[in-house]
Amino acid sequence: MANIGVRTRLLDRLVRLSPPALLASLYLIVILLGAALLSLPFANTGGVSIYDALFTSTSAVTVTGLVVVSTGQDFTLIGQVVIALLIQFGGLGLMTFAVFVLSAIGVKIGLGQRLILREDLNQSSIGDLIKLVRVILVVALTCEAGGAVLLLAVFVPDLGWAEGTWYAIFHAISAFNNAGFGLDDQSLIPWAAHPLINFVIPLLFIVGGLGFVVLADIYDSRNWRQLSLHTKIMLYGSVCLILIGWLTFALLEWTNPATLGELNLWGKITASWFQAVTPRTAGFNTINTGEMHDATALMTMTLMLIGGGSTSTAGGIKVTTAIVLVLATIAFFRKSTELNAFGRSLGLEEVMKVLALTVVSILIVFVALFVVSITHDGTFLTLAFEVVSAFGTVGLSMGATGDLDTVGRAMIMVVMFLGRVGPLTLGFFLATHSVARVRYPKGRVYLG
C-alpha cells in the first residue's frame, strides 16, 4: 500500500510538471530504459559496456547518430531493433510533443502577459491535439514505409533479401527521423554514387526536417499564397541553405583527393548535394567527413548549428530562428519599427525569444567545448565539430567522439540531450515563473 502511495505521488508529480519538464523527464526515462535494454546479452555481441549502451541510447533517442561502438557489428538484430525503436520514439516523440509544447510556448507567451504554460494547454481542446498526433503518426509511417520499399533496390542486390530488407527499413526510419544511424561503419560511403541513396535518403530527412507544421500547412493549402508565414520562411530558407551549401561544398572540395577529387563529374555533383543537405541535421555521410578542408568544416558547423524546422525531427537553433535573427538585424539598421517577411509582421517578443535561444545555444556549445578541450588533447577543430554536431543532434563526426574519455563522452551525451530537448525548453524548465511587479525608472547604457 505504501509502495502504491509513493508511486501514485510520483506519477501525480510527473503529470503536474510543465510540458517542457515532462518532455525532458520522459526522454530521460526512455534513454535509461534503452540503455538497460542495449546492455543486455541478447542485444549486443559482447563488447558493449554500460557506458557505451548509455551513449548509444542517448544518441538514438536524441536522434543524433554519434556512436562509440559499431551499430552494425556490436549489436545483434534485437539490439538494432531496439535502436530503431528508440529513434522512432525520439523523432516522433518530440514531433508530437512539439505540437503540445510549441502551441503553448510559441503562441501565447507575449511579454507582459502573465501565464503559466499549463493554463494554456487546458484552453486547447484535447480532441484537436489527439487528431494532430494521429496525423503525425500517419505521415511518418507512410514516409518510412515508402522510403523502405524504394531502398530495397539499393540494399537487396548487395546484401540479399534478409539483410537487405532490414537495411532498407532501418535506414528509412533513421533517415525520416534525422537520426543518422547507419548499419555500415562507413555510413553511406559504400553507396555514395547510387542515385536512390542520393534521392530517397535526403528526401526522407528533408521532409522529416521541415516540421509537422509545414507539412500540415502544405497539405491544407492549394497554392503559395495560402501558405502561412512560417511555412514560407521554412521553404524559402531551406532552399537557400541547400543551394548555398551545395555550391560552397563543391567549390571548396572539388580538387580535394580525399573527398570529391577522385570522383567523376556526376559523383562530384551528387556527393556535394548529399554533403550540403546532411548537416541539417541528418548526419549520414557519403564522403569522409574527417578529410574535409577546415573551411568546409566551418561551413558544415554553421549548417549544423542552424539545423532544420521547428516541430520536426531535426535539431539546431532552427531555420526560422536564424532567419528572424537576420531580419531583426536588418530591421534594426533600417530603423524599421517592425520585422516584416512575406507581407506579415513579427512582434518584438519574437526577437526576445530568438535572442534568448541564441544566447543559450552559444553558452551550451561554449561550455561543452571548454570542458571537452580541458579533458581531451585532440585537434581543436575536430572537438568543436563534435560538440556542434552533438548540439545540433546531427551525428556527423570528424572522428573525435570515439577517442574521448569518460568525461568527454558524458559531456557529449549532455549536449545531445540539451540539443534535443531544446535550449528553449531547458530555459522554461529552469526558469522561475515570475513577473516583474515593480516598474523601475528608465536607465540607459551605451552599447558597441
Next chain:
Amino acid sequence: MANIGVRTRLLDRLVRLSPPALLASLYLIVILLGAALLSLPFANTGGVSIYDALFTSTSAVTVTGLVVVSTGQDFTLIGQVVIALLIQFGGLGLMTFAVFVLSAIGVKIGLGQRLILREDLNQSSIGDLIKLVRVILVVALTCEAGGAVLLLAVFVPDLGWAEGTWYAIFHAISAFNNAGFGLDDQSLIPWAAHPLINFVIPLLFIVGGLGFVVLADIYDSRNWRQLSLHTKIMLYGSVCLILIGWLTFALLEWTNPATLGELNLWGKITASWFQAVTPRTAGFNTINTGEMHDATALMTMTLMLIGGGSTSTAGGIKVTTAIVLVLATIAFFRKSTELNAFGRSLGLEEVMKVLALTVVSILIVFVALFVVSITHDGTFLTLAFEVVSAFGTVGLSMGATGDLDTVGRAMIMVVMFLGRVGPLTLGFFLATHSVARVRYPKGRVYLG
C-alpha cells in the same frame, strides 16, 4: 581653379557624411597617410614593404597591435614616433568621436522614430561637445604622462636613460590606448615579474578601456548610488570578468611548463592576473600566448570578443552589450516584461541593438575566419584566435598572423578596421535610412 573646385566639392561631400561614415573615412585617410610615412626611408630600417607599412599603420590606428614586422627592430625612432602618434590618434580619435556618434546613436534612436543622425547632432550644442573633447584629451595625457614617469623605473635601469625614456613613453601611450604595441619582440615577457609592469600597464589599459562616459561619471559622482546605470554595469562587469579570467587562467595553466609552470607562486599569480586583463583588449603579454592550452585559448577568445567599455580605447562587442545579452535572456525566461539592472529598466530597443550588434559581429568573425582558413593551411585554433584578436582589436597572437599570405593579411586588416570603426557604425554606414510605412498583418513563426 578646377582643382580647387574638385577639392571643395570633396570636402563638402565629406562634411555632409553621417558621423559614422565620416569616422570611417577619417580612419581610412589616417591609415593611408600613416602607411605612406612608415614606408619612407627615414621611418624604417629597410625591410618594410608597402604592404607591411599598411598593415602596421592599420594595426596602430585601430589600436590592435598585431604585427608582421618588428616594431623595435624594423622601424627607426622616427618610425616608432609615427606609430605612437597613429596609436594616439586611433585611441583618442575614436574616444572623442564616440562621444559624438554614441550621443547620437545611443540616445535618440528608438524603434519607430524617424531620424537622421546629423539632425540629432545639430540639436546638441557645439560648446558642450568641445568641452567634452577637451576633458578627454586632459584625462588621456595626464594618465599617459603619469604612466610614463612610473615606467621609467622599469626601463631605465635595463636600457639606460635615452632608450629607457622612449620605452616608458611608448609603452604608456600604447597601454592607455589599449594598443598592445611594444618595442621588444617578446612584448613584455622580459619584464614579466616586475611589479610595476604588472601594476602600471594594466592600470593604464583598464582605465583607458572603461570608457570616457564611465570616467566622467566617476569624477562627477560622490558615491555608488549617484553613479549612472551604465557606469555600474561597466564596473560590476569588469570586476567579474577580471576575477573569472584570473582564476580560470591560473587553474588551467598552473602546471603548464611553457606558461606558468616554471614560475614561483608570486610569478604565477601576477602572470595570470596580467593574462586575464590583457585580452580586454590591451594585447600585451607576459607569457607566450602560443603555448597556452586550447581551453585557455578558448576562454581568452571569449574575453577578447567581449572587450572593454563603450566610448573607450578598447574593442570587442563591449561589456554592456554582453551583460544586456545575458539580462535579456534571463528576462525572457522569467517572462519578465522588461529588463532591469541596478533598479533601472532598459527598453526593448536596447535588445534590438544588442541582437543586431551580436549578429553582425558573429558574421564578420565567421566570414573572415572562413576566408583566412581557405587561403591558409594553419591550425584552425590559431587562425580563429588571430581573427578574434583582430576583431576585438586586441593584438594577442598565437603566431599565425606573421605566416599569413597577402589575402590573409588583407582580411586581418579589414577585420581590424571593422572591429575598430565598430560593427554598429558599419551597419549605420551601410544601411539606408528607411522607415516602414506599411503596417502588415501579424504573422507567426515557430522558433527553437
